[in-house]
Amino acid sequence: MSRVYNFCSGPAALPEAVLEKAQAELLDWHGKGVSVMEMSHRSEEFMSILASTKARLTRLLNIPDNYEIVFAQGGASTLFAQIPANLTNGFDSACYLDTGAWSTKAIKEAKKYTNVVLAGSTKDVNYTSVPDFSTLNLDEKAAYLHLTPNETIGGLEFADLPETNLPIVADLSSTILSREIDVSKYGLIYAGAQKNVGPAGVVINIIRKDLLARSNNEALPSVWSFENLAKNDSMINTPPTFAIYLADLVFEWLEAQGGVAAMEKINVEKADLLYSAIDNSGFYSNPIDVRYRSRMNVPFVLADESLEKTFLKESEEAGLRTLAGHRSVGGMRASIYNAMPIEGVKALIDFMQAFEKRYG
Amino acid sequence: MSRVYNFCSGPAALPEAVLEKAQAELLDWHGKGVSVMEMSHRSEEFMSILASTKARLTRLLNIPDNYEIVFAQGGASTLFAQIPANLTNGFDSACYLDTGAWSTKAIKEAKKYTNVVLAGSTKDVNYTSVPDFSTLNLDEKAAYLHLTPNETIGGLEFADLPETNLPIVADLSSTILSREIDVSKYGLIYAGAQKNVGPAGVVINIIRKDLLARSNNEALPSVWSFENLAKNDSMINTPPTFAIYLADLVFEWLEAQGGVAAMEKINVEKADLLYSAIDNSGFYSNPIDVRYRSRMNVPFVLADESLEKTFLKESEEAGLRTLAGHRSVGGMRASIYNAMPIEGVKALIDFMQAFEKRYG
Numbered sequence: 001m002s003r004v005y006n007f008c009s010g011p012a013a014l015p016e017a018v019l020e021k022a023q024a025e026l027l028d029w030h031g032k033g034v035s036v037m038e039m040s041h042r043s044e045e046f047m048s049i050l051a052s053t054k055a056r057l058t059r060l061l062n063i064p065d066n067y068e069i070v071f072a073q074g075g076a077s078t079l080f081a082q083i084p085a086n087l088t089n090g091f092d093s094a095c096y097l098d099t100g101a102w103s104t105k106a107i108k109e110a111k112k113y114t115n116v117v118l119a120g121s122t123k124d125v126n127y128t129s130v131p132d133f134s135t136l137n138l139d140e141k142a143a144y145l146h147l148t149p150n151e152t153i154g155g156l157e158f159a160d161l162p163e164t165n166l167p168i169v170a171d172l173s174s175t176i177l178s179r180e181i182d183v184s185k186y187g188l189i190y191a192g193a194q195k196n197v198g199p200a201g202v203v204i205n206i207i208r209k210d211l212l213a214r215s216n217n218e219a220l221p222s223v224w225s226f227e228n229l230a231k232n233d234s235m236i237n238t239p240p241t242f243a244i245y246l247a248d249l250v251f252e253w254l255e256a257q258g259g260v261a262a263m264e265k266i267n268v269e270k271a272d273l274l275y276s277a278i279d280n281s282g283f284y285s286n287p288i289d290v291r292y293r294s295r296m297n298v299p300f301v302l303a304d305e306s307l308e309k310t311f312l313k314e315s316e317e318a319g320l321r322t323l324a325g326h327r328s329v330g331g332m333r334a335s336i337y338n339a340m341p342i343e344g345v346k347a348l349i350d351f352m353q354a355f356e357k358r359y360g
Numbered sequence: 361m362s363r364v365y366n367f368c369s370g371p372a373a374l375p376e377a378v379l380e381k382a383q384a385e386l387l388d389w390h391g392k393g394v395s396v397m398e399m400s401h402r403s404e405e406f407m408s409i410l411a412s413t414k415a416r417l418t419r420l421l422n423i424p425d426n427y428e429i430v431f432a433q434g435g436a437s438t439l440f441a442q443i444p445a446n447l448t449n450g451f452d453s454a455c456y457l458d459t460g461a462w463s464t465k466a467i468k469e470a471k472k473y474t475n476v477v478l479a480g481s482t483k484d485v486n487y488t489s490v491p492d493f494s495t496l497n498l499d500e501k502a503a504y505l506h507l508t509p510n511e512t513i514g515g516l517e518f519a520d521l522p523e524t525n526l527p528i529v530a531d532l533s534s535t536i537l538s539r540e541i542d543v544s545k546y547g548l549i550y551a552g553a554q555k556n557v558g559p560a561g562v563v564i565n566i567i568r569k570d571l572l573a574r575s576n577n578e579a580l581p582s583v584w585s586f587e588n589l590a591k592n593d594s595m596i597n598t599p600p601t602f603a604i605y606l607a608d609l610v611f612e613w614l615e616a617q618g619g620v621a622a623m624e625k626i627n628v629e630k631a632d633l634l635y636s637a638i639d640n641s642g643f644y645s646n647p648i649d650v651r652y653r654s655r656m657n658v659p660f661v662l663a664d665e666s667l668e669k670t671f672l673k674e675s676e677e678a679g680l681r682t683l684a685g686h687r688s689v690g691g692m693r694a695s696i697y698n699a700m701p702i703e704g705v706k707a708l709i710d711f712m713q714a715f716e717k718r719y720g
Contacts, residue, residue: 003393006393008399009400011398011399011400011598013394014398019395020387023383026379026383032681033363033679034373037371037379037558037560038366038374042687043682073434073438073561074583074597075583080581081581085581109581112580199601199602200601201561201599201602202561222437222469223441238371238437239560240600241559241561242561242602243602321394327402
């Protein structure tokens with residue numbers, strides 16, 4: 001079989017050019033006679049890969065000098081604990097916005113470490129919108145304000161950030177590098193790799209340097225200390241070297257595509273095409289406030305729920321893979337991250353329209 | 361350049377046949393049109409890989425029914441914290457043996473969670489031997505007894521296990537699958553993958569089921585709970601899917617080699633050859649009590665320390681990679697895990713003898 005269009009929410013599709021390069025280098029990286037997987041993390045070769053990964057990310061996101069890039073192990077769910085474990089030291093509370101399944105999980109985990117102040121929630125509208133920023137319940141003495149600017153399951157994406165003096169901590173797992181951001185507005189950005197960056201197992205953290213001093217190294221698990229991770233260039237122990245290498249290849253590919261601004265332009269176009277097709281159909285629908293629809297994760301349902309299984313079976317057969325919604329909500333979901341070419345979105349729309357003709 | 365003989369202590373060499381298979385499947389696993397890296401961890405395809413990985417490991421180590429295999433994220437250093445965080449719940453102490461750099465790190469981390477009882481130490485002989493098991497200081501009410509049966513840096517390996525009623529918790533990162541073991545003698549075996557199993561970022565845990573009840577899920581980071589990891593088939597969040605897939609390929613390769621008994625036979629032969637060459641030279645030496653020399657990690661020094669740099673430079677040029685000792689101790693170290701063929705050990709010995717002739 002040839003390559004398919006893969007709409008998985010994560011682990012998600014990677015650019016084909018990246019996989020081809022990784023494949024070519026898999027047994028022999030740059031003539032060194034070993035795979036990247038087989039290199040000491042402290043070797044000159046891997047250190048050059050790590051440095052390149054950080055330099056490319058710094059360029060792609062215009063990361064200011066007063067930020068550190070730290071690679072942590074696990075996934076964003078690990079960071080749901082690691083972040084309050086580091087950043088609430090010396091504080092009595094942390095503020096959280098509740099905008100869907102992932103912020104709910106982050107809140108549950110934070111409660112193990114601190115008092116969680118619910119700064120705002122859209123649970124009452126079934127998470128179809130973003131809280132009104134002018135009415136947030138902010139504790140000005142809190143350790144930080146946590147946001148989930150893109151809810152991968154719900155398909156909800158913030159259009160901007162609240163104004164606050166609190167450091168903003170944001171889970172950008174599913175939006176990092178898909179749109180331009182102003183890093184200086186954040187205290188900590190974190191992102192599990194397996195959506196827009198690379199394989200699962202590594203989490204990118206971009207942290208304002210003054211926050212590093214909060215880490216209580218006496219009490220924290222050693223490998224969790226942001227301060228020590230920063231001090232040791234993410235190598236308190238062996239980092240997930242192959243995942244970092246793949247991230248470097250993805251960043252290289254992004255630079256060749258014209259960087260984040262160019263990706264954002266395509267991502268807007270892809271999302272507009274797909275939401276228009278949904279809205280104009282009368283057969284498919286998406287419940288999210290149009291101002292806050294995610295550009296990355298597009299959930300939709302069929303007017304006739306009983307056709308869902310047929311839709312999923314036939315789309316799979318048409319080379320459109322993993323269109324099922326999250327198991328907690330059902331329905332359909334098309335995740336259209338950076339690696340999804342516009343041709344894939346057009347193929348999906350063609351399929352949706354043909355399916356509607358057959359069954360609508 | 362062609363493939364070299366890679367003596368790195370970790371991330372270590374992988375079997376060439378495994379890398380070749382991973383390379384062939386990198387863009388299209390079993391005709392599915394996607395890479396394993398791009399598959400949902402909950403897809404039928406990845407679930408089949410996970411099941412295969414566990415089934416092969418169960419066969420290779422004869423794991424009894426009252427044990428669970430759990431894949432954790434991070435490295436063994438993560439488990440240095442995760443283990444006491446799970447297993448000391450309801451206990452006042454844990455016993456640790458101190459036999460080198462890695463047990464020292466495990467002890468330091470455990471002190472954040474419990475009272476550490478030093479059951480035995482060979483620090484007074486610079487960790488060149490294993491404590492006399494008949495004189496251990498064991499607290500019979502402790503949560504467990506922790507051992508590091510192979511010290512990767514020191515090159516020290518236990519010949520057997522102490523007799524105790526405490527559950528034995530053992531860091532087998534550098535020996536797992538290199539020799540036959542009786543799993544039923546352990547409470548918990550853990551092993552970072554990047555030596556004998558696969559790429560860095562995943563840790564194999566083989567845990568006796570009765571110990572799962574110790575996890576305090578209210579307090580533990582969700583992704584750290586052994587009980588929940590076991591209940592959720594290691595998928596509380598997205599696991600490091602590609603690393604698990606590589607482990608499956610390595611296990612498949614091990615089965616094709618005849619399993620652990622066959623590997624142990626070759627490993628004994630490799631280690632005997634190398635230690636004999638060292639002992640018979642008068643030019644190279646290894647300080648470890650001969651009863652406890654590691655079969656996996658063979659450190660050695662030159663009679664004339666000033667020749668070390670030359671040795672490392674010339675060995676690298678001869679296609680013998682990463683023979684430097686750990687940065688904390690210097691000297692040389694040859695790590696000869698399962699993936700190192702006997703030809704690699706013979707090539708190293710040939711080089712060592714030629715080097716001795718030139719400079720000795």
